[in-house]
Amino acid sequence: MSLLDEMNEKATARGVPLSAHLDITWRCNERCVHCYLDHDGKGEMTTGEIKDVVCQLADVGTFFLSISGGEPLLRRDCFEILEYARALRFNVKLKTNAVMIGPEEAVRLRRLGIEQVQISVYSHRAEVHDAITKLPGSLRRTLEAIRHLRTNDVKVSITNVLMQFNQQDAKAVKAMAQELGVNFVIDPTITPMLNGDRSITKLGITMNELREVMRTEEFVGDVAEFCSPVSTVGDEILDGYSCSAGHTLAYISPFGDVFPCVQFPMPCGNLRKQSFREIWYNSPAFIELRSVHVRDLHTCSQCSHTAYCSRCPGLAYMEGDMRGPSSADCQKSYARTGIPSAAISRAGNRIPPLRSGLVQISGLY
Amino acid sequence: MSTAEMYLSQSAHIAARTLGDDTLIMSTLDSTIFVLNAVGTAIWNAADGKTPLSQIIHERVCSEFEVTGEEAYADAKEFVGQLAEHGILSISNAPVSPYANPEKAQAQASATKPARPSESGGIQGAEK
Numbered sequence: 239m240s241l242l243d244e245m246n247e248k249a250t251a252r253g254v255p256l257s258a259h260l261d262i263t264w265r266c267n268e269r270c271v272h273c274y275l276d277h278d279g280k281g282e283m284t285t286g287e288i289k290d291v292v293c294q295l296a297d298v299g300t301f302f303l304s305i306s307g308g309e310p311l312l313r314r315d316c317f318e319i320l321e322y323a324r325a326l327r328f329n330v331k332l333k334t335n336a337v338m339i340g341p342e343e344a345v346r347l348r349r350l351g352i353e354q355v356q357i358s359v360y361s362h363r364a365e366v367h368d369a370i371t372k373l374p375g376s377l378r379r380t381l382e383a384i385r386h387l388r389t390n391d392v393k394v395s396i397t398n399v400l401m402q403f404n405q406q407d408a409k410a411v412k413a414m415a416q417e418l419g420v421n422f423v424i425d426p427t428i429t430p431m432l433n434g435d436r437s438i439t440k441l442g443i444t445m446n447e448l449r450e451v452m453r454t455e456e457f458v459g460d461v462a463e464f465c466s467p468v469s470t471v472g473d474e475i476l477d478g479y480s481c482s483a484g485h486t487l488a489y490i491s492p493f494g495d496v497f498p499c500v501q502f503p504m505p506c507g508n509l510r511k512q513s514f515r516e517i518w519y520n521s522p523a524f525i526e527l528r529s530v531h532v533r534d535l536h537t538c539s540q541c542s543h544t545a546y547c548s549r550c551p552g553l554a555y556m557e558g559d560m561r562g563p564s565s566a567d568c569q570k571s572y573a574r575t576g577i578p579s580a581a582i583s584r585a586g587n588r589i590p591p592l593r594s595g596l597v598q599i600s601g602l603y
Numbered sequence: 604m605s606t607a608e609m610y611l612s613q614s615a616h617i618a619a620r621t622l623g624d625d626t627l628i629m630s631t632l633d634s635t636i637f638v639l640n641a642v643g644t645a646i647w648n649a650a651d652g653k654t655p656l657s658q659i660i661h662e663r664v665c666s667e668f669e670v671t672g673e674e675a676y677a678d679a680k681e682f683v684g685q686l687a688e689h690g691i692l693s694i695s696n697a698p699v700s701p702y703a704n705p706e707k708a709q710a711q712a713s714a715t716k717p718a719r720p721s722e723s724g725g726i727q728g729a730e731k
Contacts, residue, residue: 245622301629324618327619351631353631
């Protein structure tokens, strides 16, 4: 077990939110077709409120802090918040589209000791990337920013969200990431909007495309190992939890709302009314979430995929039942192994399509 | 005990948090992770650049843990040397201005659990 795993175990046992994801704004200078947020900035926390939240997180033991948005650099106080978080000794990651990062910002991020800058890149082709972000010139500006960051030895990770429009470019994006000296992560999940609207999930790749991705060595390493089914489910798994959301991870919106995760919009409290400590330890929603072990999941506890499934309780919650299966993860397990999940079997082996129709995006060129 | 005093300062290039008896530290330069045990945490939290190591040992280690001064000092020198090698803290022979640390109450010694001398090395583990 790695040191981080050990600390995670200790944090889980002590109920410490070791990680927090803080969106400081939902405003954005891009309008990505698959974005799960609206971009209203009304009612955002002030600089003072955000610093107070960050201080509260330090007090309860949070170590990993992701500052995100929207586009966090749209806030004039973004660097002030980053500086404050670093002074409180957080391990800080910044999620940004990077179009506002020039040479000076890259130097500041280096000096601050930001652990990693995480940036979404959808394609190596501007006509594809910019059509997804709806911001002309965005790929060029993002790539320039990555070069500034790398010149300053700032660690960068590129996330490549796969959609029907760009999935054929994933290998080229990975090659570009290698050339730039940055990490590459592939993400086939389109998150429904936080208001429950699932229409954007139609932008996702098809089951056949997902199956292809999961059999591509560049993305998964040893294909045989990655795709081999594991059916042993012991007490250790059944007594555990699906993921860290609400156990060692919390999400905070720009308006002070607290949720288990950005992908788990179950309201747990608001920081303008209660302290973080009070919400984290006493919110009925968090307490209920923490009471749910894998063995309590009515369908997934019986599923042969349980031991290695990436089941997201937030996606299940958005489907109406946090104790139920998450369709997207059932589909991933099926695409990976060819074995239907318990939920798919119960539905008569009918595999719901990952996207139910074509969605047009307008090209910029 | 060595005659030359040692003053310890925490580096600015780290992320750190104390959870119970343990302290999790990550270097922002190379992402190396360290986990300090209770004794290491007591020394770490007292590394303010102006308190000599001998005083830290006397006030934070010997008074809290079942260990003699000489044993603790020898172990602590090795421990701080290892951290200094990784740039996690710096050692000087005169007091220095401490790195500004607004972290509330975290600097207070968190050790309450007695440790045997063999446990007093400080670093529980380190990995990249």
